[in-house]
Amino acid sequence: MALLEAHYDQNHRGRLMAEDKKVFTPLRLRSHEAHDEEKMEYDDRYTEYIERIGLLPFITLVTRSTPAMNPCAITTLVDRWRPETHTFHLGCGEMTVTLQDVSMILALPISGAPLCFSTNSKGWRDSMRSLIGCAPLVKDMPAGAPYTWISLRYKRCPELATKEVVQQYARAYVWYVISRTLFADSGGRNAPWMWLKALTSWDSKISWGTAALAYLYRQLDEACRRSDPQACIGGPLLLLSVWMWTRLPVGRPDVLPYDDWDEYGMRQCRPTWAFFYDKVEPYVGKTKTMYKYYSNEFDSLTPGMVNWEPYGKAENFARIDEFDLNPQCTAEAHLWRMQCPLICLYAVEYHLPQRVMTQFGLFQETPPEWKDTSIDLHRLDRMQQKTITNWVDHHSKYITEWWEVLRKAEKTRDDTTRRFDSDAFDYYVAWLKENTRCEVNAPAFTQQETLELPNPGFDDIANLQYNRLIRDGRPVELAPVLRFVREELVRHNADVVEALALPPGRRSDKALARFAKTSIARVRSLVAVLGCRSMVDTMPSGSRSNLAYGESTSGQNVELEDGIDEDPVDVPEEELEAEVDDFLGRAEYAMEREVDGQDHDEISTSHLEDAPEPTRPTQPRDFGLKPRRPYERWTPEQKTRYQRLRPRLRRPAVIEEDEEDEHAARRRKNEQRSKANHERLSRNVRAKGQKK
Numbered sequence: 001m002a003l004l005e006a007h008y009d010q011n012h013r014g015r016l017m018a019e020d021k022k023v024f025t026p027l028r029l030r031s032h033e034a035h036d037e038e039k040m041e042y043d044d045r046y047t048e049y050i051e052r053i054g055l056l057p058f059i060t061l062v063t064r065s066t067p068a069m070n071p072c073a074i075t076t077l078v079d080r081w082r083p084e085t086h087t088f089h090l091g092c093g094e095m096t097v098t099l100q101d102v103s104m105i106l107a108l109p110i111s112g113a114p115l116c117f118s119t120n121s122k123g124w125r126d127s128m129r130s131l132i133g134c135a136p137l138v139k140d141m142p143a144g145a146p147y148t149w150i151s152l153r154y155k156r157c158p159e160l161a162t163k164e165v166v167q168q169y170a171r172a173y174v175w176y177v178i179s180r181t182l183f184a185d186s187g188g189r190n191a192p193w194m195w196l197k198a199l200t201s202w203d204s205k206i207s208w209g210t211a212a213l214a215y216l217y218r219q220l221d222e223a224c225r226r227s228d229p230q231a232c233i234g235g236p237l238l239l240l241s242v243w244m245w246t247r248l249p250v251g252r253p254d255v256l257p258y259d260d261w262d263e264y265g266m267r268q269c270r271p272t273w274a275f276f277y278d279k280v281e282p283y284v285g286k287t288k289t290m291y292k293y294y295s296n297e298f299d300s301l302t303p304g305m306v307n308w309e310p311y312g313k314a315e316n317f318a319r320i321d322e323f324d325l326n327p328q329c330t331a332e333a334h335l336w337r338m339q340c341p342l343i344c345l346y347a348v349e350y351h352l353p354q355r356v357m358t359q360f361g362l363f364q365e366t367p368p369e370w371k372d373t374s375i376d377l378h379r380l381d382r383m384q385q386k387t388i389t390n391w392v393d394h395h396s397k398y399i400t401e402w403w404e405v406l407r408k409a410e411k412t413r414d415d416t417t418r419r420f421d422s423d424a425f426d427y428y429v430a431w432l433k434e435n436t437r438c439e440v441n442a443p444a445f446t447q448q449e450t451l452e453l454p455n456p457g458f459d460d461i462a463n464l465q466y467n468r469l470i471r472d473g474r475p476v477e478l479a480p481v482l483r484f485v486r487e488e489l490v491r492h493n494a495d496v497v498e499a500l501a502l503p504p505g506r507r508s509d510k511a512l513a514r515f516a517k518t519s520i521a522r523v524r525s526l527v528a529v530l531g532c533r534s535m536v537d538t539m540p541s542g543s544r545s546n547l548a549y550g551e552s553t554s555g556q557n558v559e560l561e562d563g564i565d566e567d568p569v570d571v572p573e574e575e576l577e578a579e580v581d582d583f584l585g586r587a588e589y590a591m592e593r594e595v596d597g598q599d600h601d602e603i604s605t606s607h608l609e610d611a612p613e614p615t616r617p618t619q620p621r622d623f624g625l626k627p628r629r630p631y632e633r634w635t636p637e638q639k640t641r642y643q644r645l646r647p648r649l650r651r652p653a654v655i656e657e658d659e660e661d662e663h664a665a666r667r668r669k670n671e672q673r674s675k676a677n678h679e680r681l682s683r684n685v686r687a688k689g690q691k692k
Helices: 013-018 044-053 058-065 071-078 101-108 124-134 148-153 163-181 193-197 207-222 236-248 273-277 287-299 375-379 394-413 421-433 446-453 458-462 465-471 479-501 506-529 575-596 636-649 657-691
Strands: 085-089 093-097 144-146 190-192 340-344 349-350
Touching: 044 058, 044 163, 058 101, 058 163, 058 575, 071 287, 093 421, 101 144, 101 273, 101 421, 124 163, 144 148, 144 193, 148 163, 148 190, 190 193, 193 636, 207 236, 207 340, 207 349, 207 375, 236 273, 287 394, 446 458, 479 506, 479 636, 506 636
Parallel strands: none
Antiparallel strands: 085 093, 144 190, 340 349
């Protein structure tokens, strides 16, 4: 598929599940609460310094509370992440976490210097002492400190502490919190030294928002290709969880009444969008069962089930009645759609909002503008490339690109992008499904299984593999059945287009006959698969669909040569006129029946096997026409003919004398068109007779 790179797809969890039928366990979450049992106490004296570095809204949010996360729901989302596009490939379209979500949920600053510096850990203990006053004395330990050591040593700032000591405690507090919530990794027990180094200066003006999003993208890039039972995922999972709960119905918890928010008299301490999920019901259920259940729900998603603009539309954007939103959430809205590199030390990931413009309520191009996310960039890892420590020099190209894009976005704030268009979005979704893998669960049935059953009965359907697995105790999953039905309907639509594309004649009739025969088998299979047992075959015995091509209703086979129609040869002008009038009369009669609601395709009691005798379907009406052409139910060819002859059905409107001149030209035009249609039909019939 065009959007799937073999380098990533080879070990991708989604491919292994869809094609190799692999069964995985949910990923382990490495994101922690801001505090463990040894809770570090927040001191109001920290506020001044945390505000200067731009982390006050985020620190206020995560130190207050962190909702319980759902590893099964997060893993099913990770299974659909694609590193090629930095988006989740879903049946409803591409979706991803953008800078808009970073601002609205975490209120992290976007503008500023990239979080990029040297990670050389030589002399890290001396540097740590200069920043927080002391360092662990354990030898042969990685650069950093255990969380337990930090929480015990810096649990409470002394009341009579000097300004320098307060800053040391503030650094230790922020280091502890961001290492557990924003940049959590597989280390689990230690806070890496590099995150403390990022807090060297309180006035560094770092772009924490882009760093957090880059770190999340990198965690998703790696986690979607991990298949070990102990595989895990880290990063800002609070951001990912609230994003998923806000937009998608899968894994959304029940929200509990939240406690009042204390702003401490500061606007920067107001809550963010994440406050809607301040308290939620904890995740419960069997892990294996819930993982399959959520995967089934993701495969069943349709665009109408998604909340594409959860923060509001246009003039109602970010208007909340429940509480006052933090001003930082919307302060940098002009930067949300930047196509830019996101930099976090060794990780460089591209922000590609042009692929998810529907999330902004804007027009979605098809295909979206392509931007290579670079396999070489994804190979860069702090642990595997230990020889590279000066990331400023190594990523100088991308740092320069970041500043250029940022300056351009700061100057250009006018929004001239087209608004959302539903037709364009439908076209985009159809394109996406043709170029990627949107579903992880394989279809419940195969086309070969069902089409080999011309008259599927109870035993035939019961013996299909999917139903056997259900009887053996497998969880009932609806998505595989829905996928099978969707694929069959798509094939059916393609067959319709192909059958109607041919010009009138023997070839088109033959194509329509094949299409009708295939449609009967396909519909019977779908009906049987979905468990409908009350519908019976109501096709009239003289119907064209029940006859092999070249076979007449009288039982005599008609030999047809290529290019010769079975219509009679010399048709006199009087008979032709009578045939046209008869056809138009029956067409008008059929239209009246449809308008009156007497002719429809719904299954009524008259279609049931046990229906009373008077209500059974009757034989098709005899109009005295050729036996090969019953008109009880229109075929696509008949509808096409009617459209061509439709002007003859139009009745001249009753107009007043003073309006006659106004409608004279229109009436003459209609008469000329009707005459031309009649003459064209006559020529076609005579030409066919001459060929024969």
